[in-house]
Amino acid sequence: MKKEVPMAICFILAVLYVVANYFTGSKFITTLKTTLDDWFLIVTAWAVLVGTVNLTQIHGRRIRAKREGYVFSAWLLACLYGMMLVSILIFRSANAIGWKFMYNQLIAPMNATVYATLVFYIGSAAYRSFRMRSLEATILLVTAVVMMLGRVPLGRMLLGGRPYLGQMADWILSVPNSAGMRGIQIGACLGGLATALRIMLGIERGHLGGTGE
Amino acid sequence: MSASLTLWGTWLQALFTILLVSVVFKDNPAYRFAEHTYVGLFAGYFVALTYFNYLRPNITDRLIKKGEYLLLIPIVIGLLIYTRYIRSIAWLSRYTICFNLGIGCGYVLSKDFKPFFVDQVKATFLLLWGTGNWWKTFSNWIYVVGTVTSLVYFLFTLQKKGVQGRISQIGRVVMMIAFGAAFGNTVMARVSLFLGRMQFLMGTWLKLIKI
Amino acid sequence: MWVKLASIDRRWIYGLMIFVIALALLKPVGLAIIPSADTKKVYDAIDKLPPGTIVWLGMEFSAGGVPELMPAIQAIIRQGFRHDLRFVCGGMWVMAGDMCDQAFSIAKTEFPNKKYGVDWVNIGYKPGNEVLLQRYLTNVGEAALNIDFYLNKLDTLPLMKEFPNLKSAKMLMIFCTGTPGEREYIKHVSGPNNIPLAQSCVSVSVPEIMPLIQAGQILGLLAGMKGAAEYEVLVNKPGSATAGMDAQSFSHGLIVIFMILGNIGYFLTRNKKA
Numbered sequence: 001m002k003k004e005v006p007m008a009i010c011f012i013l014a015v016l017y018v019v020a021n022y023f024t025g026s027k028f029i030t031t032l033k034t035t036l037d038d039w040f041l042i043v044t045a046w047a048v049l050v051g052t053v054n055l056t057q058i059h060g061r062r063i064r065a066k067r068e069g070y071v072f073s074a075w076l077l078a079c080l081y082g083m084m085l086v087s088i089l090i091f092r093s094a095n096a097i098g099w100k101f102m103y104n105q106l107i108a109p110m111n112a113t114v115y116a117t118l119v120f121y122i123g124s125a126a127y128r129s130f131r132m133r134s135l136e137a138t139i140l141l142v143t144a145v146v147m148m149l150g151r152v153p154l155g156r157m158l159l160g161g162r163p164y165l166g167q168m169a170d171w172i173l174s175v176p177n178s179a180g181m182r183g184i185q186i187g188a189c190l191g192g193l194a195t196a197l198r199i200m201l202g203i204e205r206g207h208l209g210g211t212g213e
Numbered sequence: 214m215s216a217s218l219t220l221w222g223t224w225l226q227a228l229f230t231i232l233l234v235s236v237v238f239k240d241n242p243a244y245r246f247a248e249h250t251y252v253g254l255f256a257g258y259f260v261a262l263t264y265f266n267y268l269r270p271n272i273t274d275r276l277i278k279k280g281e282y283l284l285l286i287p288i289v290i291g292l293l294i295y296t297r298y299i300r301s302i303a304w305l306s307r308y309t310i311c312f313n314l315g316i317g318c319g320y321v322l323s324k325d326f327k328p329f330f331v332d333q334v335k336a337t338f339l340l341l342w343g344t345g346n347w348w349k350t351f352s353n354w355i356y357v358v359g360t361v362t363s364l365v366y367f368l369f370t371l372q373k374k375g376v377q378g379r380i381s382q383i384g385r386v387v388m389m390i391a392f393g394a395a396f397g398n399t400v401m402a403r404v405s406l407f408l409g410r411m412q413f414l415m416g417t418w419l420k421l422i423k424i
Numbered sequence: 425m426w427v428k429l430a431s432i433d434r435r436w437i438y439g440l441m442i443f444v445i446a447l448a449l450l451k452p453v454g455l456a457i458i459p460s461a462d463t464k465k466v467y468d469a470i471d472k473l474p475p476g477t478i479v480w481l482g483m484e485f486s487a488g489g490v491p492e493l494m495p496a497i498q499a500i501i502r503q504g505f506r507h508d509l510r511f512v513c514g515g516m517w518v519m520a521g522d523m524c525d526q527a528f529s530i531a532k533t534e535f536p537n538k539k540y541g542v543d544w545v546n547i548g549y550k551p552g553n554e555v556l557l558q559r560y561l562t563n564v565g566e567a568a569l570n571i572d573f574y575l576n577k578l579d580t581l582p583l584m585k586e587f588p589n590l591k592s593a594k595m596l597m598i599f600c601t602g603t604p605g606e607r608e609y610i611k612h613v614s615g616p617n618n619i620p621l622a623q624s625c626v627s628v629s630v631p632e633i634m635p636l637i638q639a640g641q642i643l644g645l646l647a648g649m650k651g652a653a654e655y656e657v658l659v660n661k662p663g664s665a666t667a668g669m670d671a672q673s674f675s676h677g678l679i680v681i682f683m684i685l686g687n688i689g690y691f692l693t694r695n696k697k698a
Contacts, residue, residue: 002304009311009315010318013318014318016319017318017319018322037559038287038559039286039287039290039312040312040552040555041267041555042284043290044291046287046291047294048264049260051259055253076253080252080257083256083258087257087264087265088264092265094266097218104526105221106229107487108519109413111255112491113229113234114248114251115403116234117233118403119404119406119441126396126683126686127432127682128686130686132690141393141687144400145397146397147396148400148401151397151401151627152669153455153457153669153670153673154455156458163458169397172390175359176359176391177634178356179355179357179358180363180388180390181635182333182336182360183361183363183387184367184388185635186329186330186333187364187367189326189329189333192321192325193325193326199318200318263549263551266521266549266571267551316555320555324611324612328610328611328641329607336638356638395632398648400676401649403628404672408649408668408672409492411442411445411671412491415446424667
């Protein structure tokens with residue numbers, strides 16, 4: 001029953017939501033759905049510490065075993081619990097100067113910088129791997145070049161003020177790209193529906209694994 | 214924020230930006246220090262924000278002040294996820310997962326079909342003649358043929374031979390155009406991200422440019 | 425020599441990229457930015473809204489999206505406040521509240537007559553992803569536990585008396601970098617309730633959003649930093665997006681040059697091997 005009851009809950013909830021979407025006249029079903037939506041927000045909120053526990057486990061093991069870089073792991077846990085406890089006990093809200101300092105001067109800029117470093121890898125990847133080895137690779141390369149030059153003012157400047165590269169880039173985006181993406185997304189939608197159906201019916205059980213019998 | 218605090222903050226921000234960017238040249242301890250600082254601070258920030266904006270008002274306002282004791286049910290379901298870390302009772306975490314998945318699947322099955330299948334297919338029914346503009350007619354043909362052929366490409370149950378093979382080939386070409394466009398836009402996005410950091414370093418920190 | 429062309433050390437590429445971007449920022453050329461049709465659609469849609477209309481601003485992004493999205497948000501706030509529009513903002517992403525706080529920092533200096541709670545409200549982040557949107561459709565106050573990002577009670581804010589749920593918004597303007605994002609808004613909010621939805625997104629998402637625009641599910645799109653720069657031109661207040669377009673242009677040019685060099689080296693070494 002350790003798997004069957006949770007699977008039954010999953011099935012009942014999914015069916016309830018599908019029924020509630022199509023039978024909107026029933027006050028009981030609508031109220032039940034709204035209550036369950038509320039409960040979903042609460043369940044998600046209370047699961048917030050999962051990331052913290054995982055990080056503590058992984059880095060705690062590294063510190064205990066004194067593996068290479070364990071000092072950094074200790075620093076990470078100090079930052080994690082320091083930020084959490086100082087925010088909750090001292091700052092107490094997002095209005096506090098301390099919170100705004102930590103967010104505006106450290107967290108947000110570091111978050112942005114981590115993504116910003118990808119530009120170097122993209123540039124290096126474009127140089128190393130974009131080779132005209134076949135017709136399809138050539139099409140991909142030419143489209144990428146048209147896009148990169150057409151979507152910035154440089155494209156217009158290179159053609160002496162004429163907007164042709166930009167117009168070509170816009171047409172590529174709105175016609176062939178959109179057509180290809182639509183095909184992929186329709187496929188993805190059907191795949192998502194099939195997966196949801198499989199989970200609901202208990203055919204897909206991967207989410208139940210990793211927790212014992 | 215006072216001027217001196219802002220100045221300290223600017224220098225700290227510049228230091229961590231340079232430390233994080235240094236990894237592209239070579240992995241180094243300074244980068245690892247900055248990376249671990251970021252991960253720790255961000256995880257702590259996320260927990261604290263959820264606590265301020267949701268957990269604390271849930272307990273103080275709804276549970277204690279208004280006496281909505283029925284909320285103990287979702288609170289317990291949410292807390293059951295932490296039983297994953299205790300092997301003997303780890304199976305209890307399935308309740309949290311299945312509760313969330315059940316609602317998630319319900320929404321996918323009830324809400325996804327119309328906007329992302331029906332409406333998308335409807336929008337593919339474009340005028341293939343009589344638009345009054347030859348370029349529009351040509352574009353509509355490319356659109357319809359492109360959508361159909363890229364869908365045919367994903368019919369893996371049929372062998373890609375003969376007519377189906379040729380149609381799939383056209384679909385591949387259309388998808389290569391889509392991926393080329395995606396790559397071009399990805400470059401644009403990544404450059405913009407780095408540009409933002411350069412504007413901070415050169416403008417706010419070194420005051421070489423005016424933002 | 426041709427072998428070297430096909431295998432330039434990546435650190436040279438990185439160094440050149442930093443140099444080109446820095447140079448373009450130091451000495452901008454001032455390349456012309458011409459607003460596109462998609463950007464104008466969004467601008468015109470907001471322009472047509474009567475004064476006093478409430479617009480929902482969905483801050484569905486993290487700090488990584490700031491260079492591309494924040495200029496667009498601030499340009500829209502400027503346009504909106506000039507037309508006496510009112511804004512309620514929030515989001516499913518954890519940084520939604522802080523992003524809104526950062527966006528409305530221009531209100532103090534440029535629109536001192538606009539008051540928090542009357543002209544704009546920042547609900548901030550609440551957990552739940554798309555289920556949060558569904559709850560906002562029934563009752564924003566209940567779903568948000570009656571508190572905003574600054575822990576003010578929502579029922580004490582005058583604007584929230586006219587915004588009981590998300591259907592009270594006459595337009596949705598969302599800023600997205602990924603999931604959850606526009607698809608959640610389309611399936612829960614704009615689609616079933618016929619509320620116009622416009623979007624500003626990072627450039628990387630533009631290709632996958634095009635089918636939604638073609639299907640009429642999204643009214644208009646501000647595409648990345650380019651779209652933000654175009655919007656700054658339309659509201660007549662150039663900012664960081666406009667300032668960055670030169671550097672963006674030349675760095676693209678550099679990457680294209682490297683791609684061409686790499687292919688020249690490839691063909692010449694391939695022929696040599698043959």
